Every structure is written in C-alpha cells, then in structure tokens.
Amino acid sequence: MATVLVIAEQAGGKVKKASLAAITAGQQLAKGGAMHIGVLGENPADAAASLLGYGAAKVHAAAHAGLAHYLAEPFAKVVADLAKANGATHVVLPATAQGKDVAPRIAARLGAGMASDISAVVDDKTFKRPMWAGNVVGAVEITTAVKVVTVRVSEFAAAAAGAAAGEVAKFAADPGTPKAKFIKFEEVKSARPELTEASIIVSGGRGTKSKEGYKATVEPLADLLGAAVGATRAIVDDGWVPNDWQVGQTGKVVAPQLYFALGISGAIQHVAGMKGSKTIVAINKDPDAPIFQVADYGLVADLAKAVPELMEEIKKVKG
Ligand SMILES: Cc1cc2nc3c(=O)[nH]c(=O)nc-3n(C[C@H](O)[C@H](O)[C@H](O)COP(=O)(O)OP(=O)(O)OC[C@H]3O[C@@H](n4cnc5c(N)ncnc54)[C@H](O)[C@@H]3O)c2cc1C
Incomplete structure (x- = not known):
C-alpha cells in the first residue's frame, strides 16, 4: 500500500498554490494508503496548520534555521530523511523551479527512480508525462521501491480544502552541513501577481x-x-x-x-x-x-x- 509524501512549498508562512496540484496527485496515488504532507522552512508552523484540510494523515513541519532560504542540498537531505522516517513509497513535489531543482537529489538520496513533470497518474508506478515539447505523451513506469515524481501544475486541479483533520507533527530537521551557502535573495518586487500564481x-x-x-x-x-x-x-x-x-x-x-x-x-x-x-x-x-x-x-x-x-x-x- 502506498505511503505518499507530498512536499508543499511555502513562503512567509503561506503555502504556494502550485503545492495544491501536487496534493491532488498525492491523493490519487494514496488511494487505499496514506498521504503525508511535508513543509520545510525556518518556521513553517502556520503553513503546516493551513494544510490540515487536505486529507493528510499528518502534516510534518520541518523547522530549522538552515531552511530559512531554499538551497537544494539541505532541502533534499531533510525531505529524504522525512521520507525514510515515514516509510514513504512515493515523494511528490510540484514541478516548480524549486521542485525541479531538488527532486533529483531527493531521488538520489533515496535510491529512487524519478519521473519529472508528470501530467497524469495511471497507477502507483506508471505516470504520463509530456515529451518533445508536448508533442508526445509518454507513459513511464518506475521500477524502484521508492518513487519520486514532480507534478506538472497545469495538469492537476488544485486540491480543495475540507474540514481540518489529521495533525501537525514537528519533524526534527537536520539540514547537515551544506557545501553551498545562502548569501542573498534579490527579490524582484512587483505590484503584479507572480506568473505561476496568477489567475x-x-x-x-x-x-x-x-x-x-x-x-x-x-x-x-x-x-x-x-x-x-x-x-x-x-x-x-x-x-x-x-x-x-x-x-x-x-x-x-x-x-x-x-x-x-x-x-x-x-x-x-x-x-x-x-x-x-x-x-x-x-x-x-x-x-x-x-x-x-x-x-x-x-x-x-x-x-x-x-x-x-x-x-x-x-x-x-x-x-
Ligand atoms: C528548444 C527551444 C525552446 C523554446 N522555448 C520557448 C519557450 O519556452 N517559450 C516561447 O515562447 N518560445 C520558445 N521557443 C521559441 C519558439 O519556437 C518561437 O520562436 C517563439 O515562441 C515565437 O515568439 P513570438 O510568437 O513572439 O514571435 P513570432 O513567431 O515572430 O510571432 C509573432 C506573431 O505576432 C503576430 N503579429 C505581428 N504583428 C502584429 C500586430 N500588429 N497585431 C497582432 N499580431 C501581430 C504575427 O502574425 C505572428 O503570429 C523555443 C524554441 C526552441 C528551439
């Protein structure tokens, strides 16, 4: 039976919309099994609490000062640790810039096969994904015990929140000692909505x-x-x-x-x-x-x- 870990992205305590598409894919994969959601950050408690209505058995809040800013190395380690601690059979991330960046490292750490940018879940090991700029849709099968997928956000409806259920669990995140270090983030300030979040x-x-x-x-x-x-x-x-x-x-x-x-x-x-x-x-x-x-x-x-x-x-x- 599948134990699915969906990794949600957050910024400033607010969950990014793209995460809701990954949750939909997670719900499809978890049928008959269990879904967990993980959210990482310096203090992701608010984001984790806001994710309680999506059918997850647990929402894991992985808090650590070393996760205040996204870096592939520490994020991959913490997600892989979280997946192992919960016996995850699937790790699901949105195919955002961050998801695309971190997912291969998570797969490597878990010895997992990976399918990127999936557009449909066929069964617990088979996924559809666009190839050749969307001219061809391939069906790929992942044969490893643990599977990692990134989800094409435009192909999965955003999960709708129901009544809050499950619990927020604190995960003792250990980001290790990354070889890369965060220096600064130059945010492009705009009064307009972000492209991937806009309606x-x-x-x-x-x-x-x-x-x-x-x-x-x-x-x-x-x-x-x-x-x-x-x-x-x-x-x-x-x-x-x-x-x-x-x-x-x-x-x-x-x-x-x-x-x-x-x-x-x-x-x-x-x-x-x-x-x-x-x-x-x-x-x-x-x-x-x-x-x-x-x-x-x-x-x-x-x-x-x-x-x-x-x-x-x-x-x-x-x-
Ligand atoms: C490997 C690869 C990756 C690529 N990735 C991307 C990608 O991610 N995104 C992307 O967009 N492209 C990508 N491209 C480029 C893509 O192939 C096209 O060249 C590009 O999308 C064309 O841009 P365009 O429509 O602005 O220009 P054009 O193809 O030049 O089209 C301009 C259009 O404007 C119309 N037009 C002109 N004047 C007017 C007017 N006054 N009023 C109304 N209509 C007018 C014309 O009729 C024409 O249809 C990629 C190409 C390659 C090879």
Missing part, C-alpha cells in the same frame, strides 16, 4: 513590435485586469522583457483561468507552457497563426487597434 495572465510576443510596444499594450491591459504579465522566448531573447516572464517549454508552465496571447504566433514551445489555461484569448493579425488552434476566443486584428478598444470595453463593464 489572469496577459502575454505578449513579437507582434507587440518593440520593448515600448509591449509596455504600451500588454502592461496596461494586465494592470486593468490585475493580471500577471508573460512573454514569448523571442522577446525575452531580444531583451524586451526579463527572462522570468517567459512562458513555455524553457520558461514557466502556467494554468491561469484566463490567458491573453497578444501578437504570439503559437509556436509549440510556447503552447507547451500555457495550453493548460482554462480560457485562452488570442489576438493576432494573421488568421493562420497556430495560436488560434488552441484559443477559445480568437480575434484577427492589429494589436495597436484591438487592445485599446478591448480596454475601453472592459472599463465600461467595470464601471
């Missing part, structure tokens, strides 16, 4: 014409909607926007309620990162642009004209 994203591509064109079309629409901003790799490579705004195969995988693709052709590598969005709206002047194949609403128009008109209409609706 609305307005993304722009080369069709915005320039850095100034992006600023004049994508950003005002995003601000009007309280949305995060995203971009294609083409304009990141051209230096129009920072690279942490990139959506796609080599950028972030997002799944908001609403995704605007403005002047984006819809290359497979971009679509790989946003096709899980609930509703996709595309504006492109080329009626044959591939983005229209994945869009729920498509407008063949010039951005310079369509976006200001759209904003006027949204303002009217908002009163």
Whole structure:
C-alpha cells in the first residue's frame, strides 16, 4: 500500500498554490494508503496548520534555521530523511523551479527512480508525462521501491480544502552541513501577481513590435485586469522583457483561468507552457497563426487597434 509524501512549498508562512496540484496527485496515488504532507522552512508552523484540510494523515513541519532560504542540498537531505522516517513509497513535489531543482537529489538520496513533470497518474508506478515539447505523451513506469515524481501544475486541479483533520507533527530537521551557502535573495518586487500564481495572465510576443510596444499594450491591459504579465522566448531573447516572464517549454508552465496571447504566433514551445489555461484569448493579425488552434476566443486584428478598444470595453463593464 502506498505511503505518499507530498512536499508543499511555502513562503512567509503561506503555502504556494502550485503545492495544491501536487496534493491532488498525492491523493490519487494514496488511494487505499496514506498521504503525508511535508513543509520545510525556518518556521513553517502556520503553513503546516493551513494544510490540515487536505486529507493528510499528518502534516510534518520541518523547522530549522538552515531552511530559512531554499538551497537544494539541505532541502533534499531533510525531505529524504522525512521520507525514510515515514516509510514513504512515493515523494511528490510540484514541478516548480524549486521542485525541479531538488527532486533529483531527493531521488538520489533515496535510491529512487524519478519521473519529472508528470501530467497524469495511471497507477502507483506508471505516470504520463509530456515529451518533445508536448508533442508526445509518454507513459513511464518506475521500477524502484521508492518513487519520486514532480507534478506538472497545469495538469492537476488544485486540491480543495475540507474540514481540518489529521495533525501537525514537528519533524526534527537536520539540514547537515551544506557545501553551498545562502548569501542573498534579490527579490524582484512587483505590484503584479507572480506568473505561476496568477489567475489572469496577459502575454505578449513579437507582434507587440518593440520593448515600448509591449509596455504600451500588454502592461496596461494586465494592470486593468490585475493580471500577471508573460512573454514569448523571442522577446525575452531580444531583451524586451526579463527572462522570468517567459512562458513555455524553457520558461514557466502556467494554468491561469484566463490567458491573453497578444501578437504570439503559437509556436509549440510556447503552447507547451500555457495550453493548460482554462480560457485562452488570442489576438493576432494573421488568421493562420497556430495560436488560434488552441484559443477559445480568437480575434484577427492589429494589436495597436484591438487592445485599446478591448480596454475601453472592459472599463465600461467595470464601471
Ligand atoms: C528548444 C527551444 C525552446 C523554446 N522555448 C520557448 C519557450 O519556452 N517559450 C516561447 O515562447 N518560445 C520558445 N521557443 C521559441 C519558439 O519556437 C518561437 O520562436 C517563439 O515562441 C515565437 O515568439 P513570438 O510568437 O513572439 O514571435 P513570432 O513567431 O515572430 O510571432 C509573432 C506573431 O505576432 C503576430 N503579429 C505581428 N504583428 C502584429 C500586430 N500588429 N497585431 C497582432 N499580431 C501581430 C504575427 O502574425 C505572428 O503570429 C523555443 C524554441 C526552441 C528551439
């Protein structure tokens, strides 16, 4: 019977939304067995308490000053220790930057096989995962006793909280003596929501014409909607926007309620990162642009004209 350990991410005592997709995968794997949730940090007690309504037998709060800032080495050690202490057969993490970074180290420490970026749980050892930028979906089987998976957040619904049950258990975390040391974290401060947490994203591509064109079309629409901003790799490579705004195969995988693709052709590598969005709206002047194949609403128009008109209409609706 499976004993599943889901690792939730937190910042400032608040659980990150991506963790809820990993919990959904954990619930699917734990059917008939048990699910545990682990949360790491300097003081993850509040985050752990907020995770009591998701069906975990225990929520383990692994507190240590050495876990105040994320570093792969100490986090991997503590997660592996936690997995061993609870006899975990599966360790599940969200496929976030942190999850992707730490999971292989956890797998190595546990002698576990690993499947990254899974899009579905077939059974307790078989998982589906996209390959070739999502052109192929492979089924992979992990043959080791312990299995580690990272979960593609856009493919699993966020787990809904029920009545609080189970208990928070303190785990005596020992991060060891890591060879790397945390020096500083330069946070990009933005009034806009974070790309992977946002419920609305307005993304722009080369069709915005320039850095100034992006600023004049994508950003005002995003601000009007309280949305995060995203971009294609083409304009990141051209230096129009920072690279942490990139959506796609080599950028972030997002799944908001609403995704605007403005002047984006819809290359497979971009679509790989946003096709899980609930509703996709595309504006492109080329009626044959591939983005229209994945869009729920498509407008063949010039951005310079369509976006200001759209904003006027949204303002009217908002009163
Ligand atoms: C290994 C690899 C990894 C990659 N990873 C990523 C990734 O993670 N994310 C990503 O985005 N890309 C990625 N790419 C790049 C990808 O293949 C495309 O080159 C890129 O997505 C294209 O960006 P774009 O849509 O902005 O530009 P283009 O393909 O040049 O499209 C611009 C679009 O704007 C439209 N347009 C032009 N003017 C207007 C206007 N005035 N009004 C309305 N529409 C207009 C055009 O009709 C066109 O469809 C990757 C490529 C490789 C090889």
